[in-house]
Amino acid sequence: MNKRITDINHIFSTPIWTAIVPNFIAINTKISSYINSLRSNDPKGKIRSNLVGWHSKNFNLQDPEPLFFINSISSILNESLVDMGWDLKNNELKVTGMWSIINPTNASNARHIHSNNYISAAYYVKAPDKCGDIVFYDPRSANVIRSPIINTQNKLNSTIFNVTPKEGLLVLFPSYLHHSVNSNESDEERIVISFNINLIF
Numbered sequence: 001m002n003k004r005i006t007d008i009n010h011i012f013s014t015p016i017w018t019a020i021v022p023n024f025i026a027i028n029t030k031i032s033s034y035i036n037s038l039r040s041n042d043p044k045g046k047i048r049s050n051l052v053g054w055h056s057k058n059f060n061l062q063d064p065e066p067l068f069f070i071n072s073i074s075s076i077l078n079e080s081l082v083d084m085g086w087d088l089k090n091n092e093l094k095v096t097g098m099w100s101i102i103n104p105t106n107a108s109n110a111r112h113i114h115s116n117n118y119i120s121a122a123y124y125v126k127a128p129d130k131c132g133d134i135v136f137y138d139p140r141s142a143n144v145i146r147s148p149i150i151n152t153q154n155k156l157n158s159t160i161f162n163v164t165p166k167e168g169l170l171v172l173f174p175s176y177l178h179h180s181v182n183s184n185e186s187d188e189e190r191i192v193i194s195f196n197i198n199l200i201f
Helices: 024-041 064-083
Strands: 017-020 092-103 108-112 119-126 134-137 160-163 169-174 179-181 190-200
Touching: 017 064, 024 064, 024 092, 024 119, 024 190, 064 092, 064 119, 064 169, 092 108
Parallel strands: none
Antiparallel strands: 017 169, 092 190, 108 179, 119 169, 119 190, 134 160, 134 179
């Protein structure tokens, strides 16, 4: 076997962080009641990227349930910000919006970004099998113009990346990253909390 000659330098990386939140059962119990109350008070919801599904108005971040959620994931959020090398002493961290989306059977979300933010997130409160992966798209426009025939898909040639929801899973990603949600093919609802983080300096 010949020794490799070249070094691969992975530059201009696009990070996507995933973690199962340790106390997710307690979080999901508490936040589910909160979300159901919001839907009862506003059954129409909002239209954003949601196709068929229900999209809540922004949470009141001073309510105890969102506060409990934010406090429960703060250490994971901090890891991603430290990974980015951002100066957290001279940048004020701000959650600019948080909401829930409930996708019943056959509901999905169109491709979109979360503009004017740095980090966006999806947290899964309820995620039955086949409820719809979140799909991320290569942000480098030049890379998706043409592609040769591929023998084996890998990190160097992929132009999409799927994350399969699991209850308690937190997914963090750059807000500029285009993403969509596949159709819910289960017989149960898919419930997600999404939010954005901005840094003010």
